Amino acid sequence: MNPTEARLLNADGTTKIVPVDEVKVGDTLKVLNGDQIPTDGVILSGSTSVDESSINGESIPKEKNVGDEIYGSTINGSGTFTMTVTKDSSETVFSKILAMVNQSQKSLTKTATLIQTLEPKYVTLVLLLFPLVLLSGPYIFGWSWELSLYRSMVYLISVSPCALAASAVPTTLATISNLSKKGVLVKGGAYLSKLADLKAISFDKTGTLTNGKPVVTDYMFDKEADEKELIDIVVSMEKQSNHPLATAILNKFVQGRDLNLTVENEVGRGLSSVFKEDTYRIGKPTSFKVISMNYKQKEKQLSSEGKTVVYLGKNEHVIGMIALMDIPNQYAKDAVSYFKGAGLHTTMITGDAKLTGEAVGRVIGVDEVVANVMPEDKASIIQSQQKKYGSTGMLGDGINDAPALVTADVGVAMGDGTDVAMDVADLVLMKNDLSKLVYAHQLTKKMDKVTWQNIYFSMFVVIS
The missing domain is CATH 3.40.50.1000 (HAD superfamily/HAD-like)
Structure with a gap:
């Protein structure tokens, strides 16, 4: 869970891999694509997308640019960036887990705690009754002092609080141990x-x-279109994109070829590229105007199922759609x-x-x-x-x-x-x-x- 190494950026531009616990606040680190971010900090240069689902509950990775805050243990996407450290390693996840393990040995169940509270009082009562048991033998029951002492010792052993104490504490510790082994x-x-x-x-x-990660659940293209060619176009465009859903689409269409297209990322409109003199665009449904009733109905159905839908358009006519969802x-x-x-x-x-x-x-x-x-x-x-x-x-x-x-x-x-x-x-x-x-x-x-x-x-x- 906890990052163990960080790429420390030296003044001469070289990097040195160091243990995370040696990183200090104010140090500059370099984070490569796919890395686990070593600790909390702020981006100094570069841009990327970061999987922060554990922090903000969003299953779609978040785009990060210069000045944005990033968090340790989150996963960097396809970009490379440098960051300045803002949090000491003493606040890492691992150190808090160790603290919890130590705490678990000191806190017992409600029943066990009650027994531990009553135990001293129980012992005091048993010891106060001991002289009464000892003296009652000769003076009340007519026993010899030897027999009375023997039976008084039997009394102490039989009413010992050991059995009562052992009834809850070991059970609790055994449960904690068992659960620890199970994770x-x-x-x-x-x-x-x-x-x-x-x-x-x-x-x-x-x-x-x-x-916590979206996957492609549905897709469809025009029946008269060349599906293989459209998949190649989609893959080629998404490979050059920092679009949060790009990874999910590429994971789905692993068979697609990279056509080395020139891709433009238009704010609010998505990705666009030219292939065989036709303009193709991948964007959200509201960015398209020419949509057939078939696609509108399908998009409405998929949206009602909680899925995110993107359209593929050719010369601004929708010819395909892809649905994604963070599945259970x-x-x-x-x-x-x-x-x-x-x-x-x-x-x-x-x-x-x-x-x-x-x-x-x-x-x-x-x-x-x-x-x-x-x-x-x-x-x-x-x-x-x-x-x-x-x-x-x-x-x-x-x-x-x-x-x-x-x-x-x-x-x-x-x-x-x-x-x-x-x-x-x-x-x-x-x-x-x-x-x-x-x-x-x-x-x-x-x-x-x-x-x-x-x-x-x-x-x-x-x-x-």
């Missing part, structure tokens, strides 16, 4: 009991329920189904448009979709759910999810998310695998059951 970091055992008692759970969309990840549907089956109310909270949010929500099967949400509104939504349903959990991955993660009874951060999200969350899923949260919920249910079994058995031993 779930827990800030403290107290949150394990809260996880088992949840009545509702809310999910951020981008990067939590979805993969492979674990989302099963995880939501499990929590619904366990009696929890499931909600998807997203800053995306209502149409997009509801389309994804239908696929995944959540009970409720709340769309067009600003980051500051997420916390109030969690508060309203706590009043309506009771104990509520929240899953998120970005800075925009942090207020909601803090407000929730149990905040769960995705491992590929931001350091802020992981800092304020109570649990961290290291591999963005929602099946691990299902496992954690099942294990905490078992933990509570085993803990109370141990308590009942230990008290039975003491009493008998």
Whole structure:
């Protein structure tokens, strides 16, 4: 998760690869295409697109130019740039994970904490009763001093608090250890009991329920057109583009040839190029005027499914279309189904448009979709759910999810998310695998059951 190396730019223009923890605020770094950005900073020269889905919840990469702020651990796109460092390495994701691991050893479940609170009082009471047990033998029951002392020692051993203490603490630590091996970091055992008692759970969309990266889901071209040639034209244009959706289109049409076209990026109109004396353009639907009813109907259908549509035009006549979408990840549907089956109310909270949010929500099967949400509104939504349903959990991955993660009874951060999200969350899923949260919920249910079994058995031993 955490970048380990950075390209330090020297005064003479040469670069030197150094460990990230040696980078200081004010240093100048060079970031190549595809690199993981080493730390927070500001771009000094160059332009690129950066995948910041873990920070702003947007699945489409964001264009960055001189003066723009960039964040450590985000992924650089196709451009190369230099940056000045604005954040020390002591604030890295990895250092915060270490802090969470240390915290988890100091915090126990509610039951274990209660036992640890009562234990000293219990021991004091047992010791105060010891002289009474010892003296009652000879003076009340007529035992010899030897027999009375023997039975008093048996009393001390049988009512020892060891069994009671061992009923909760080892169970909690074993659960934390088990979850750690499965890739779930827990800030403290107290949150394990809260996880088992949840009545509702809310999910951020981008990067939590979805993969966080758009892919081509549909495409169509005029029947009388040469589809192979059009794909070659599209690929040739997108290869020279910094368009946020270019990578998804190129990943789809890997069979396309590069025709070495000259491409112009027109603000508000998209990409345009000339091939065989015809002008081709790739742009958003509203930038075209000559559109057949067939394409209009198809675009309306795809948009209702939450997909982003771009048109391909030839001499300003639309002859093709491509639809893209940030699709649900492979674990989302099963995880939501499990929590619904366990009696929890499931909600998807997203800053995306209502149409997009509801389309994804239908696929995944959540009970409720709340769309067009600003980051500051997420916390109030969690508060309203706590009043309506009771104990509520929240899953998120970005800075925009942090207020909601803090407000929730149990905040769960995705491992590929931001350091802020992981800092304020109570649990961290290291591999963005929602099946691990299902496992954690099942294990905490078992933990509570085993803990109370141990308590009942230990008290039975003491009493008998």
